[in-house]
Amino acid sequence: MNPITYVEAADVAGALGHQYASERAFIAGGTNLIDLMKEQVMRPSTLVDVNGLPLDAIEPSPAGGLLLGATARNADTAYHPLVRDGYPLLTAAILAGASPQIRNMASNGGNLLQRTRCHYFYDIATACNKRAPGSGCAAIGGLTRQHAILGASAHCIATHPSDMCVALAALEAVVHVVSADGTRQIAFADFHRLPEDHPERDTTLAPGELITHIELPPAARFAAHSAYLKFRDRASYAFALVSVAAMLDVGDDGVVRDARLVLGSVAHKPWRAPLAEAALIGRRAGPETFAHAAELLLSGARGQGENDFKITMARRAVIRALEQALEGTHDNSHEFAGKEPL
Known part of the structure; x- marks a missing residue:
């Protein structure tokens, strides 16, 4: 048993x-961290409980968007009226993930920091450059079957497992962090890393930095045409094989004025390609336009x-997600009503 110092x-x-040990970890919901500690994948000497900090508010931002507190629970975030009405893509993505019990415990900040669900990463008897740099990749x-088809390296082919993060990438969120050196903001596109030569580094957070808020910019123009589509091995409590976040701003003439398109569970981070989005803009929404964007994204x-099947699956998923977005945003929050607290 490893001795642990617990601090609130x-x-x-x-x-x-x-005053806390250098081998520390911040803990809020602990839904991923505790699993990693049980498997000896992570062995912090100090756990710093941040649940008592005033970081659980969900409120309008000064810029006209929304601020999501880092310790706010995923369930509270998904069902909050400001999220459900203004950012339905985020509600859909959160409710597609995990289980009601986990969503009730998991925090927004912790969701961003999930580690990969690679079997070999969790098995300390196998080689894993993410867990032990330089040991190889088993x-x-x-x-x-679950691994990357985009952005992989010779050192790691793992994927990022979050559903919420795929939506946040599409929404162009900004992550607010604080450290002993002050505060800074990280564009969501820059928050997670590709593995390259250092797969042990999942994010661009510096040691000791604490996530305080996630800021969503105004996104009213996308609210009526968004979709989150997730393919998985079973209907609930399963990580995606492929997921897609799609948002469209479509004129009365059917021409796309703006678009966001992000793939999940295909790379070490949510996968977004500006060329694929640009290929949608100025074109009439429809099968040919959507298929062309899918080819560019992949x-x-x-x-x-x-x-290998994930390539074909992802291509079809992108087209279907864009079709669903064009049809109009579906409010799935009522499907879970009463099962999770506000």
Whole structure:
């Protein structure tokens, strides 16, 4: 058994204080961190509980968007009227993930920091460059059904598992963080990393930085035409094989004025390609336009054998998600009403 020091932070300054051990981890819901600790994948010597910090509000931002507190629970976020009405894509993505019990515990900040669900990452008896840099990647040549078809490297082919993050990438969220050196903002596109030569680094967070808020810019023009589509092995409580976040701003003439298109569970981070979105803008929404965007989004995709099917699945998923978005946003929050608290 590994000894652990548990500290309840009374304020942000205390959470960042130097009196805590350097091998520390912030904990809110703990739905991923506790699993990693049980499997000996992560072994922090100090857990700093941040649930007592005033970081759970969901409120309008000064810029006219929305601020999501880092310790606000996923369920509370999904069902909040400001999210459900103004950012239905985010509601749909959150409710597609995990289970009601986990959504009731999981925090917004923690969702961004989920580690990969690669079998080899969780098995400390196998080689994993993410867990032990330089040890090799047992996934390459192994069981690859869940693994990356885009953005992989010779050192790691794992995928990021979050549904919420796919929607946040499409919404062009901004992550607010604080450290002993001050505060900074990170564009969501820059928050998660591709594996390259350092797959152990999932994000661009510096050591000791704490997520305080996630800011959503105004997105009213997309609210009526958005869709989150998730393909998985079973209907609930399963990570995606492929997921798609699609948002369209369509004129009365059927021409696309603006678009956002992001793939999930195909790379080490939510996968967005500006060329694919640009190919939609100025064109009439329809099958040919959508198929062309799908081809551009998946340009360079390469399977590992077992997961080759994900390329075809992703292409069809993109087209279907765009079709659903064009048809109009579907409010799925009522399907879960009463099962999770506000």
